[in-house]
Amino acid sequence: MDMCHFQLHHPDSVPRHVLLEELVGREHYLEQILLPLKEQRPVHERPPILLLGPAGLGKTSLLWALKYGVEADPQLQADWLPVLFPEEPNAIGDHADFWLTAIRCLTESAGLVNDHADRLLEEGGKQLAKKARALFFKLSQDVLGKKVLLLVDSFDQIARAFMNEQDAWQFREHLVQHAELYVVAAAPAYFKAVTDMDGVFYDVFRFVHLDPFRRDLAQQAFRKWAGFYKSEAVQALIKEEPQRFHTLRVLCGGNPRLLRQVFRIWHRGESRDVLGDLERLYDDLGADYKNRIRRLKPLVRRTFDAIARHWRPVGVGPLTRQLRKPSNYVSAQIKRLTEEGYIEEVGGSEKRKTYQLVERFYNLFYLARYDRQNYTKVTDLVDFMDLFYRPSLLIGAQAPAPANDWKPEQPRAMRFAYYNAFGGCLGSPKRRGLVARPFRDDESSRRFQMLEADLTQNLPDHVREDRPVEAAETAAWFSRWVGPLIERVYGEHPEASAWSDAVLVLRQLQALPLAEATCRRALAAFPEDARLWNWLGALCEERGLPEEALEAYQSACSHDDHYALAHANLARLYAACFGRFDRAEEHAEKALEKGDREPIYWFLMGNLYAFHLGRYEEAEEAYGQAIDLRENFFTAWNNLGIALAEMGQIENAEHAFRRTLRWRNQSALPWNNLGVLCGERMDRAAYAEHAFHRAVDADKTLALAHANLGLLYRGPLQRPQQAEDSLMQAIEHAGESGLYYLDLGSLLIGGGRRARAMEYFIMALKLSPEEPLCREAFLKMTGDNPYPWSEVLPSLLDYLPTLIRGSDLQTMRHFILQGFFCLARAGRDDTVTELLEHEAVHTCFQPLREALSLKQGKISIDQLAPERLALIDEVRDMI
Known part of the structure; x- marks a missing residue:
């Protein structure tokens, strides 16, 4: 539906049916205010009404709704005429102006000739207010024969305009005693005339407070508006991103006008996240807010600024x-x-x-x-609400049911093993960058051999990567030994290639800190050498420094955009460490553009499509190109088989795996993959068992093959004891992988050994907190038991600083928050408070700290901003 009538400030321009259809959460006020008129109560039983609420809560819209409500009711329409004052009473400066304005509004509402007020002004005289008041009631009673429902907006401004105290008291008398008049006024807040005991309007009005929209009412409003305007985008956002909706609801204070602005932003698709929504709101409201600040005198403005x-x-x-x-x-x-x-x-x-x-x-x-520095308090609050309002098993819903009877629905699926560019298993924690070995003539080969022999013979053990040393010691070793050695072998002013040779040897010897120091010294002499920058990226990557590796690879590309190897490394790093698959694909395409005759770049593109993006048809094409360039490219054959299997081309997948075995018959990965294919996709469990045994024979340390064999025994072959033995073997060789603990824990649950299974689930989560399967199984197994959370939370907090991608960080914070809530609900507030002191705990958890402090009486609600308090009240309900 067209949103031309979707107004924020001018309900007078909204058609009757639209305004009433959009009205949410104010229906009971309509009934409450009009009831005395319907019941024809005497004047002393229907005191005038004063609607109170800050700007944007819908006071003016409610006055218009009252007008339409009277006009739509035959009984009320016969007895009463609704007369609505202008929203801004700029023309009212005294008592006479009020009644002159009332006459104009009355004649307009009744369709009478609208010159009565002008004629009174022409007559003039000192009794103008008295004459205007008399004419108003004469028109309503004698001409129209109706009582008047006077709807007065901005009544606080009108009250201040009554400078003459006698006029004000006369007006009060008519408000209270005149049976032909019923006043419903509106003001943003209390003012002196109604609160001071000697005020003119003290004890005259019955106050009706318009409340902000709370959770249910805000959702109802958005759904109603989305349905009325047929906005599928808004309906989808409410369903799919409840955290975004509730965050804005809290920050907007439940103000209907601001929420309508949010609705309009969402309907138009002008933003993608909460902070973007806020920026749009700031931009929309900025001119008005700035003007209001500028209207203040400098000294007053300074006080306003401080508050x-x-x-x-x-x-x-x-x-x-x-x-x-x-x-x-x-x-x-x-x-x-x-x-x-x-x-x-x-x-x-x-x-x-x-x-x-x-x-x-x-x-x-x-x-x-x-004040951008203090605004970080708001962004931290947004981060917490993004966690708190996400749909989950524990947050935003009732506490989880006991998990004593939970069992995994079925074993985890067996897993294929992709090869990476180095012939190892893709996804392994040890990372390496691609580097090129230079072509060497006889002389350069001789020098390289001299350098290699000298370094190999004299390199002390304690400068190796497995025995890290201080940076100062590394620099000292370089200055005292490595630098002079390079100059002795290659001459007083060695070329960049000489430095590359030294880096290569040190990397082979696993002296990575020293290799990095050597590379950085080389870059000081040759800052524009792309190959040295690529070397630095590879070293940083291997040392587990992905941000520094990214910068180095980017520098390599900036110095030589035609250097395909650096683009390939950027593609790998963007995909594997940062989840930036758009950038990964961009650089993979650049690598192919510069080196489309190199099979390794086609292979990397295939891995990107298959392993990271799930685009298997494109992966098939890329692997095919790599194989066309090098027929015995066995890693490409292996990964091609996985892509074909994922597309359902089972026979072709088997052919690809067997071609891999043709080139590498003693390689464990293709045997593992053949076992997965036969066990999962071809119902050939016996041959799958044979294939997994071949994989284990080829590489007894390949935990994946042991685990897949265990899953085969647990599922199709139904041999639980052998399944347990194989999974124990997987755990023995797994290193830091928690998935195999998860598999064994799931097996033990099926056998009724729940306590032992819980230990494996805890270990699985400690080792692999990044695995969704480990987190999901832990949640379902744990239920509302605080013990497992107390075991895993310290490890999870240690893991938190290692995360790079923002989405991964928020997901893990969300998971940790569920643990905090579980402990708090169990009464273990001291444990939660202690964990919140962990150095990895971000300030976004501050609302939880404050909720616990309120619960323990350590702070007062007066110390909190209303937005924080609104959120903390909901947090306290959860703990």
């Missing part, structure tokens, strides 16, 4: 220290800001009052635009 920067409620004491002004000066500025509706008094005590900005989103805008 806004605190975000949470703040008292006079901290403000005096910050502003370096006496308390009476600060109090005077606070009084002015309060009277003008910028700030409000909240919490504190009679002697130590605290203040905050009235419009909470205004405060967020101010921090975003004028």
